[in-house]
Amino acid sequence: MKNATTHDNHALLTIAELATRFSLPESTARYYCKRFLDYLPHVGEGKRRRYRGNAVAVFAVILEEMKKNKNAMAVEAVLSNKFPKNIDVVVPKPQAQQQNNHLAISPAVSPVSEADAGRFLALMEQQTSAMQSIAGTLEAIAKRDSVIQHLEQALETRNEEVTQLRKEVEHVKTLQSESEKLHQQDLDQMRKWLGRIASEQANGK
Structure with missing residues (x-):
């Protein structure tokens, strides 16, 4: 079995064949081909585009x-250091089709290239990821604020309970003080009575 990176420079490969070589879903291979089209040697346009054999080495680097968790821009920087950008080589069309194309009216606005569409798609994915991250952060902040509010309410309730307990303790202290005064008065009165009784008994003798 050949290694996925081995290739015949004269071979022309489809996206499906690239996906098979690297055991990738075809949708993933298609995205990579669009995103890094400038660095993948190819011929043709659209569905007729075919990738040259030496594109396999570029695809392997991608x-x-x-796999190093790099974003598309970082990967593109690596490719720019290792490989030159490619010029799209268009497969010659039959003469009759070329004549028909000469008769066709050129569009007022040039169509967006697939490479630009790939870059736009990558940018949209980055923006979506950033928005999801922001939404997650806002949700975490909202939960934290809810917890803080709950703790503040609990603390306020505890403070009210402590204040009430302090009032009750002060009331108990007041009652105890009054009780001690009454008890002292009763003891003093009892001492007087006992003294009087003792005095009367002594005089009676």
Whole structure:
């Protein structure tokens, strides 16, 4: 079995064949081909586009860098250091089709290239990821604020309970003080009575 990175420079590969070589879903291979089209040697346009054999080595580097959790811009920087940008080579069309194309009216606005569409898609994915991250942060802040509010309410309730207990303690202290005064008065009165009784008994003798 050949290694996925081995290739015939004269071979022309479809996206499906690239996906098979690297055991990738075809949708993933298609995204990589669109996103890094400038660095993948190819011929043709649209559905007729085919990738040259030496594109396999470029594709291998793309996969290696993506596995390092790099974003598309970082991968593109690595590719720019290792590989030159490619000029899209268009497969010659039959003469009759070329004549028909000469008769066709050129559009007023040039269509967006697939490479630009790939860059736009990558940018949209980055923005979506950033928005999801912001939403998650806002949700975490909202939960934290709810917890803080709950703790503040609990603390306020505890403070009210402590204040009430202090009032009750002061009331108990007041009652105790009055009780001690009454008890002292009763003892003094009892001493007087006992003294009087003792005095009367002594005089009676």
